[in-house]
Amino acid sequence: MKTQYKFMNIAAVIVTGIVTLALLANMVILGKYAPVTGAVLTALNTTVILAVFAIIYMSFVVYRICSGRMPKGRSLKISLIVFSVLFPLVTSIGKLLNVNKNEIRRIFVHLNNSYIYSQKYSLNGEDIMLLSPHCIQKSFCNFKVTYDVSNCKRCGKCSIDRFLSLREKYGVKVFVATGGTLARKIIIENRPKAVVAIACERDLTSGIQEVVKIPVLGVYNERPSGPCFNTEVNIENVENAIKFFMGVD
Ligand code: SF4
Structure with a gap:
């Protein structure tokens, strides 16, 4: 049905x-x-x-x-x-x-x-936060990107590298969170005007319900290796969400 x-x-x-x-x-x-x-x-x-x-x-x-x-x-x-x-x-x-x-x-x-x-936005890149779950980083990678995403050495084996390319292109802020509590803390501390959040159905639903005053566009992660492990994301969907908040076609 x-x-x-x-x-x-x-x-x-x-x-x-x-x-x-x-x-x-x-x-x-x-x-x-x-x-x-x-x-x-x-x-x-x-x-x-x-x-x-x-x-x-x-x-x-x-x-x-x-x-x-x-x-x-x-x-x-x-x-x-x-x-x-x-x-x-x-x-x-x-x-x-x-x-x-x-x-x-x-x-x-x-x-x-x-x-x-259905709304219209025209934000600067630095007012937009790209928030990713930690499971998108490859499990074999030892660089601590949750502390600072710039610690990524950009080997290109996971989406973190592509997020940094989006940061260079649009000036968005990129963060990787280990869970809902850290995600909330990052949003409160950085006060973005909009969030592009990557997560599974459960985390996106709870995150959107909690962040009521800031528009959040949800993008699902893909789980080819099962939940919470080496997840991936369609980077085109992420870029389109950023461009929408910037009012760019
Ligand atoms: S792109 Fe960055 S975070 Fe991902 S596996 Fe390579 S070094 Fe690690």
């Missing part, structure tokens, strides 16, 4: 669950607390109607994106916020429906990237 249909199933389960709970709550309140029903029921039902509307709206936007039709501006932003808030619920229900967690994470990253790409 295509991802968008699986996602619609998840959204339908959530909406059904919310409506069922609301109906039960209405029955309990009407039955037991008749004198105070007015305001309580109005607040409850308004919240439920808004939540259901937001989920249906988000599902519609996700369906369009997965079908290759790109919605614009505010609808993307609203959907991104709703998806972010509901993410734990969506993944839990996805698990019950046997939907791979990474498929749901990919929808979230896709939604995020689509929203960023």
Whole structure:
């Protein structure tokens, strides 16, 4: 089944669950607390109607994106916020429906990237951070690039060498992080205006959700040797993300 249909199933389960709970709550309140029903029921039902509307709206936007039709501006932003808030619920229900967690994470990253790409930027290279996971460095390499990426001797055997070429070409800041904690620290200390983050589905999802005030474009790493080991990345995708933030065609 295509991802968008699986996602619609998840959204339908959530909406059904919310409506069922609301109906039960209405029955309990009407039955037991008749004198105070007015305001309580109005607040409850308004919240439920808004939540259901937001989920249906988000599902519609996700369906369009997965079908290759790109919605614009505010609808993307609203959907991104709703998806972010509901993410734990969506993944839990996805698990019950046997939907791979990474498929749901990919929808979230896709939604995020689509929203960023619907905006316009014209940043200087030095305001853009290229953030890579440590596993992209070859395991046999002994140079400590997490401390300073300039320690790379540029043998060309891993993508770090290509990142340094992008730094020379565009002036972007390049960092290699060993995990989410260090990545957060690097972002806080360097205060970039935009981030091009390379990572797996899990790390990109958590990173994008945590860095709320800075636009983050996610680029997946490739794992030909399995997760977290000698990973790779399509350097063209990374360069295109940098050029987008610089407003360069
Ligand atoms: S390109 Fe740099 S980091 Fe990668 S293996 Fe060679 S020396 Fe090490």
